[in-house]
Amino acid sequence: MSEVSKVRSLLADAAERGIRYRESGDQRRVAPTADAVAAVARFIEPLPDKGSDDADVLAMLDEIGSPATVMMSGPRYFGFVIGGSLPVTVATNWLTTAWDQNVGMHEVTPATATLEQVAMDWMIDLFGLPSGTAAAFVTGATVANFTALAAARNRIYSDLGWNVEADGLHGAPPVTIVVSEETHPTVIKSLGLLGFGRNRAIRAPVDSQGRIDISRFPQFDGPCIICTQAGNLNTGSFDPVGEICEIAKSKGAWVHVDGAFGLWAAASPDRKHLCAGFAAADSWATDAHKWLNVPYDSGIAFVRDAGALKSSMAITADYLLTDSEFRNPSDFTPELSRRARGVDVWAALKSLGRQGVAEMIELCCRNARRFADGLSKAGFEVLNDVVLNQVLVSFGDDATNRKIIAEIQEDGTCWCGATLWQQRSAMRISVCNWSTTAEDVDRSLDVIVEIANRH
Ligand SMILES: Cc1ncc(COP(=O)(O)O)c(C=O)c1O
Missing domain, CATH: 3.40.640.10 (Type I PLP-dependent aspartate aminotransferase-like (Major domain))
Structure with missing residues (x-):
């Protein structure tokens, strides 16, 4: 293969792998499995004396790295305050x-x-x-x-x-x-x-x-x-x-x-x-x-x-x-x-325009409200006034919250993290992703409420 065709095939392969990753976003577990995380140890090796084929380097990255990623770009990642990436920005990037x-x-x-x-x-x-x-x-x-x-x-x-x-x-x-x-x-x-x-x-x-x-x-x-x-x-x-x-x-x-x-x-x-x-x-x-x-x-x-x-x-x-x-x-x-x-x-900004940015912000705020309403309706305490995209919920004492949060993360449907709010332990839900829908919120709520009710 000529050098030019090698580069073409490498970049096309990278694009294809990136597309597959993004397409699988909705079906994948948000947190990786323990096996996938354990497999990242395969990256750890002494600096090789000899180089590798570029296509193999890319394949190794995808085969070991992709399954071990947390699906932060997906619609049901609600940890910390982390946005996704609009498809147009991935493309232009x-x-x-x-x-x-x-x-x-x-x-x-x-x-x-x-x-x-x-x-x-x-x-x-x-x-x-x-x-x-x-x-x-x-x-x-x-x-x-x-x-x-x-x-x-x-x-x-x-x-x-x-x-x-x-x-x-x-x-x-x-x-x-x-x-x-x-x-x-x-x-x-x-x-x-x-x-x-x-x-x-x-x-x-x-x-x-x-x-x-x-x-x-x-x-x-x-x-x-x-x-x-x-x-x-x-x-x-x-x-x-x-x-x-x-x-x-x-x-x-x-x-x-x-x-x-x-x-x-x-x-x-x-x-x-x-x-x-x-x-x-x-x-x-x-x-x-x-x-x-x-x-x-x-x-x-x-x-x-x-x-x-x-x-x-x-x-x-x-x-x-x-x-x-x-x-x-x-x-x-x-x-x-x-x-x-x-x-x-x-x-x-070019893709969304002024109106699109406003709609994206509002969508996230509406979804945060939907979370808060669903949790309150299920009998759990929402600790903050939900004025924006952040929701703090407590299911009980610190030990109970921690157990519930660990089980939610383990379930893989969505991902929320623990926090401490004015001396009270809580679970934090942050809705910042452009692609989160009301259905994603309801699917996540079903899991959260089901797990929390078990404790
Ligand atoms: C209010 C506030 N300030 C600063 C930061 C730091 O931002 P970055 O991690 O992008 O540097 C954060 C991150 O969550 C934040 O919420």
Whole structure:
């Protein structure tokens, strides 16, 4: 076989295997069998001296790897907060991988850099963020939080006359950081990475749904960064960001919103009230790999003050084409070289349009409501106000919950995980997948209720 036909046959084989995997999604167990998981040990071997045939490498990956995957892309995976991937985004992701573009600089990768800019402008429009807002396409909300908070650090310190990028934090004036008691651990990690320390933030008290309780918001003076949340990972609740912005603005504080999944509520006419006042914040982080349903990994940081983001991220070197009339993607991200992940975002938004995004968000919220109603009707306690896509249910004490959750996972019809909500053990159901139907919810409910009733 010629080299060209070998490549054609390899890529066609990969596509065929990928298609088979996706087609089997609805029939497969969500959690893999113990045998399939045990078989991954076959990957573990010393580095081979001699190479293998490419077709055999692919076959090995599929034959051992595919059965051992958790069906996260399928309609009945409700663990953590994990989206699926819209078929169009898988297709465009494959093509983009074939392009193998390094999207660091516009001049050398005009197609992908332009698509990212279009995707960025569309999201700014969709979320109702201020015009002129800058964005960075990063791996996920963790790095989006980090990136946005790096911009916050730049702005706060340059206002104080301190060049934090040049001189670091040794001897720098102190800055107050306020986070909520329910802040996601990745915000805390980002604060650590930025030199603010993981333990130095003031914790704002929250209410029964995990929202910052504005009546008990901490007093602060001087330079300050406030980290808020859109979409609590357990309850789906939203901090009163608009009210916090009013307090912050009177004191010149920077307000950051971690909206890993919750920011997408702003794209739905029926949920956008949850994001009222959010446009007054200074920075926002979100994921596209959660609720926009694009393949991993994909997150976005948005920063109102484009100059602050650029100053904290841009690098210069003689060999780099940084002096450009175009938007250079790497001026805004921690990475220089990276994949063109914005293309997946563009494809999802182009395929769905404004209405399609709103319908996808609403579908997930309706399905979460259906879960909550079904569980309540069956006599189980739903612990949260179901305002979005998250449902917390308790079947009894911690030991009972754990046994029931293990049996649900073992059954394979659906997958839900354990959590702890305000000292109470619970099972968490997160509905983020574009393909989940009411029938998937009912099928899952039947299994959950049947197992729970046995205990
Ligand atoms: C509120 C919130 N922030 C941040 C993250 C971190 O996101 P990622 O895992 O995409 O980095 C998550 C993940 O679930 C989240 O729910």
